[in-house]
Amino acid sequence: MTTELSPDAPAGLVERARKDYQELAGRGLSLNLTRGKPAPEQLDLATDLLSLPGGRHTSADGTDVRNYGGLQGLPELREIFAGLLQVPAGQLLAAGNSSLELMHDCLVHALLGVLPGAASRWADQERIAFLCPVPGYDRHFALCERFGIEMIPVPMTDEGPDMETVERLVAEDSAIKGIWCVPKYSNPTGVSYSDATVARLAAMPTAAPDFRIFWDNAYAAHHLTDEPVEIADLLAACAGAGHPDRAFVFGSTSKITAAGAGVAFFGSSPANVTWLLGHNAKRSIGPDKVNQLRHVMFLRDADGVRAHMERQRALLRPKFEAVGRILQKELGGTGLATWTTPRGGYFVTLEVPDGCAKEVVRKAAEAGIVLTPAGATHPYGDDPRDAVIRIAPSYPGLAELEQAIEGLAVCVRLVGYEKRAA
Known part of the structure; x- marks a missing residue:
């Protein structure tokens, strides 16, 4: 996606870009495209969730959800999401509202405890590193930085991380304990991992016996087209390749129902599930089962999830189409930008000429x-x-989004043409 600068632009283009920017700056806009939050209209789709569970307080097996216990989460909710997340229900945990919290806890427990297959705690080792496909998710990187875990960038391709680089690094360096992956509609590129990439991740030899793939399947149901992308089953591939404990699978309902009252999921091998449950038992006497029950009642089954996500898609698709349409109109043919056209997820990646992204954002x-x-x-x-700018189209209204993308294009032209003419 490299954007090459063409020869010096005519002075007229620079002057026009400066006038356009002056006009933009004089409009007194206040627009925000920083994070991929659901819009109020998306949250409204789950308003009925807030009136549930009504007078009901027992799960399908008779458990009183008002009381302590049930650390693994409600079985009926795990059944609903097992297929979507490609994890057998018996190996899936339903927890609180944040999958990021589960990722945080897995890192903490690996640092302070001993993972299945590990010889010692990560905290007792001289150096710990993670592979980070780039462009990637800033909150993954923030977790590594929080705990002093070295981050090693790995380029993304159209099929996922550059596997030749990944395979070489994990084979030669025992300090590399994991890799961050957003396998479907990746944040922020929208790339989905190919079957070959999944197979290679599952089978590759690693110098660290306790190597883990942090499989953040955040956008498993977040399609934008009529042809949903399907990815290979990593957990099954790892088991088939003789590495059953390699995959940590994460997901949540946060961008499905209510981001502030969702349910997060963790899936893995039986040994890893037992490991996490053992640690979780010391920090919690059980998740919010009332919230889990209302999700069961609201979504009903896997088909209910799919139907709900179709309604989400009807709200999101016009926004992503607007981003592509405006970028093409304003920047197409200029040589100043390329951008992704994702088939799902929450982001568009814009690439501008090298050395220009910070100035465009400023x-x-x-x-x-x-x-x-x-x-x-x-x-x-x-x-x-x-060079990389992440665009988050979900939260603003369509009219505000269109203004923001038109304004962003003005900034790209100004910075790009000035750099070209310098």
Whole structure:
């Protein structure tokens, strides 16, 4: 997706870009495209959830959800999401509202406890590193930085992380304990992992016997087209390749029902599930089963999830189409930008000429359009090319989004043409 600068632009283009920017800055905009939050209209789709479970307080097996216990979560909710997350229901945990919290806890428990297959705690080892496909998810990187875990960038391809690089690094360095993956409609590129990539991740030899794939399947049901992408079953592939404990699978309902009252999931091998439950038993006497029960009543079954996500898609698709349409109109043929057209997920990745992303973001902010900081898509906030900008179209209304993307395009033209003419 490299964007090459063409020869010096005519002075007229630079002057026009400056006038367009002056007009934009004078409009007094206040627009925000920083995070991929569901819009109020999306949350409204789950309003009925808030009136549940009504007078009911027992699960299908007679458990009183008002009381303590049930650390693994309600069986009927795990059944609903087992197929979607490609994890047998008996190996799936239903927890609180944040899958990020589960990822955090898995890191903490690996640092302070001993993973199945490990010889010692991670905290007792001289150096711990994770592979980080880039562009990637800033909150994954923040977790590593929080715990002093070294981050090693790995380029993303159209099929997932560059597997030749991944295989070489994990085979030669026993300090590499994991890799972050958003396998379907990746944040922020929208790439979905190919079957070959999944198979290679499952089968590759690793110098660390306790290597883990943190499989953040956040967008498992978040399709934008009429042809949903399907990815291979990593957990089954790992078991088939003789590495049953390799995969940690995460998911949640946060961008399905209510982001502030969702349910998060963890799936893995029986040994890993026992390991996590043993640690969780010391920090909790059970999850919010009332919330889990109301999700069961609201969604009903896997088909109910799919039907609900169709309603979500009807709200999101026009926004993503607007982003592509405006970028093509305003920047197509300029040589100043390329962008992704995702088939699902929550983000569009915009690439501008090398050395321009931070300045584009700064100019946009001065004009009242707040974007995710340039560099957030890379470990330590450092995009070595300074070229990647993440666009989050979900939250603003369509009219506000269109204004923001038009304004962003003005900033790209200004910074790009000035750099070209310098």
